[in-house]
Amino acid sequence: MITGFALVCLNVLDLDEAKRFYVDVLGFEVGIDSEMDGFRWLTVHPPGRPGTPMMLVVPEPPVVEEPIAGQLRSLVARGYLGLGALETDDCRATYEELKARGVEFIEEPEERFYGIDAAFRDPFGNHWRLTQPRTLDEIRTTAT
Incomplete structure (x- = not known):
């Protein structure tokens, strides 16, 4: 397993x-x-x-x-080899913190069915999502 x-x-x-x-x-x-x-x-x-x-x-x-x-x-x-999402407890606050450190975001935080999400690239072009995920129960409730 x-x-x-x-x-x-x-x-x-x-x-x-x-x-x-x-x-x-x-x-x-x-x-x-x-x-x-x-x-x-x-x-x-x-x-x-x-x-x-x-x-x-x-x-x-x-x-x-x-x-x-x-x-x-x-x-x-x-930017074609995006790896996935990095988790945060507060997407908007982390977005502001990382933006102040010079991280170049390509999407601002936005509410989505799975949580709050933003996007940035590392210095090489790798695409990352920054996600404050909802629980599975929250997602199921939102989807119905």
């Missing part, structure tokens, strides 16, 4: 810039930042939640061979 996610990988174009954005701007914490076998392992996680790591990976050899690596880098830069 699958019990959860052990690791999520996110393609980025520069590990140092990614670390700065995800740690200094978004407030994630570093889990691992270590060189092993010629490869830099860099994971970040939400504050106080080391069991939810996200590995930041540059799509390049030896991890991904060319020409696929170049195609992936192009897709990242164009």
Whole structure:
């Protein structure tokens, strides 16, 4: 039985810039930042939640061979590899906080059937949702 996610990988174009954005701007914490076998392992996680790591990976050899690596880098830069949603308890307040830190939002917070939601891109083009989710019971009530 699958019990959860052990690791999520996110393609980025520069590990140092990614670390700065995800740690200094978004407030994630570093889990691992270590060189092993010629490869830099860099994971970040939400504050106080080391069991939810996200590995930041540059799509390049030896991890991904060319020409696929170049195609992936192009897709990242164009925003086609959106990963999903980051959860917050207060979407509007987090939106204002992150906007003040320089995060470029492409959608302001808006009420949706599943909660309050906004959208931004990281410095590489990855598309993220910032979501204050409703409970499943709230969603079911709203949908009927």
